[in-house]
Amino acid sequence: MRYDVIILGAGPAGLSAAVYIARANISSLVIGLPDGSRASWAHNIENYLGFPEGISGKEFKERSVAQAKKFGAIILEEEVIAANYSENGGYYVETNKENRFEADYLILALGLNVKPSGVKNEVEYIGKGVSYCSTCDGFFYKDRPVVVIGNKDLAARETLDLVEFASKITLISHAKDFEISENFLNKLKQNNVELRTGKAIEVLGDGEKVTGVLLDDGSKITTDGVFFALGNMGSLDIARFLGLEINEKTKSIVVDRSMKTNIPGIYAAGDCTGEPYQVSTAVGEGAIAALEIIHEIRNRKDRR
Numbered sequence: 420m421r422y423d424v425i426i427l428g429a430g431p432a433g434l435s436a437a438v439y440i441a442r443a444n445i446s447s448l449v450i451g452l453p454d455g456s457r458a459s460w461a462h463n464i465e466n467y468l469g470f471p472e473g474i475s476g477k478e479f480k481e482r483s484v485a486q487a488k489k490f491g492a493i494i495l496e497e498e499v500i501a502a503n504y505s506e507n508g509g510y511y512v513e514t515n516k517e518n519r520f521e522a523d524y525l526i527l528a529l530g531l532n533v534k535p536s537g538v539k540n541e542v543e544y545i546g547k548g549v550s551y552c553s554t555c556d557g558f559f560y561k562d563r564p565v566v567v568i569g570n571k572d573l574a575a576r577e578t579l580d581l582v583e584f585a586s587k588i589t590l591i592s593h594a595k596d597f598e599i600s601e602n603f604l605n606k607l608k609q610n611n612v613e614l615r616t617g618k619a620i621e622v623l624g625d626g627e628k629v630t631g632v633l634l635d636d637g638s639k640i641t642t643d644g645v646f647f648a649l650g651n652m653g654s655l656d657i658a659r660f661l662g663l664e665i666n667e668k669t670k671s672i673v674v675d676r677s678m679k680t681n682i683p684g685i686y687a688a689g690d691c692t693g694e695p696y697q698v699s700t701a702v703g704e705g706a707i708a709a710l711e712i713i714h715e716i717r718n719r720k721d722r723r
């Protein structure tokens with residue numbers, strides 16, 4: 420299915436953009452979980468204009484969803500696991516339910532990227548064997564053993580991207596159980612990925628490069644690479660997929676005043692563009708991105 424605009428994220432930034440775009444009668448899809456928005460976790464939001472008594476995060480979320488839907492926004496509650504250039508022009512987005520959508524414009528409103536995981540030595544070995552992106556770094560592990568750490572669909576997806584390169588792949592749950600969809604689980608098995616439950620407690624290395632991973636049961640896995648793929652696909656993972664410029668110091672997507680990224684047709688808004696992390700700025704940035712896109716689409720149509 421193809422849309423004019425796909426909005427990734429259903430928090431204040433994404434839903435604000437959705438209101439503008441839906442009201443402008445532009446075809447669009449929002450992909451994200453309103454319950455995954457950090458605003459929905461707030462006990463009481465007191466600094467957002469128009470609510471002198473404050474409003475609970477839960478009610479704010481419900482009212483935002485209702486407002487976007489009222490104007491026709493479609494919200495798909497799935498997890499985005501990949502986004503990239505489409506062979507048909509524009510971009511594609513894939514979800515954990517194996518749905519694929521295409522659009523001319525993307526707005527990334529995926530909130531804060533929560534990483535690293537805190538495993539001992541993880542940060543020390545970034546770039547020396549520790550990675551967060553198999554599409555970016557998988558190539559370096561041709562015919563070498565790798566470990567992937569994570570128990571959800573994101574981890575499965577990252578692992579499958581390594582299959583064409585690595586000589587052996589071990590997927591460690593880092594949790595009690597795997598929570599991977601059946602289709603992904605089947606693909607992992609077909610590709611001889613070893614699945615191990617257990618927690619990684621330390622990245623082992625010789626100072627220059629990774630040599631292994633230590634698990635909480637005392638066992639060691641020898642490996643050249645450790646790919647962390649915990650939780651869901653975050654804003655920076657998607658941004659890296661798309662080749663967006665990232666400020667590595669602030670861990671945010673670089674945008675201009677129109678919320679444009681360095682790639683034409685891709686905009687970003689909200690917490691993923693950096694501080695301040697506030698509902699008001701997220702709502703404002705979502706609106707700016709949407710208005711810019713509406714303007715571009717109308718100009719394009721006028722020129723035809």
Ligand SMILES: Cc1cc2nc3c(=O)[nH]c(=O)nc-3n(C[C@H](O)[C@H](O)[C@H](O)COP(=O)(O)OP(=O)(O)OC[C@H]3O[C@@H](n4cnc5c(N)ncnc54)[C@H](O)[C@@H]3O)c2cc1C
Binds near residue numbers: 429459654695
């Ligand atoms: C406890 C708490 C209290 C707060 N209190 C206040 C306050 O009082 N006032 C204030 O102004 N700010 C407050 N904040 C900050 C505020 O919540 C954020 O600044 C705001 O939510 C940012 O909006 P956003 O849309 O950029 O990101 P978010 O609200 O975090 O939304 C991100 C969206 O992206 C989705 N998403 C992420 N990854 C994926 C994926 N892979 N696939 C699909 N969807 C994905 C999420 O499900 C979610 O829908 C608080 C934050 C917290 C945690």
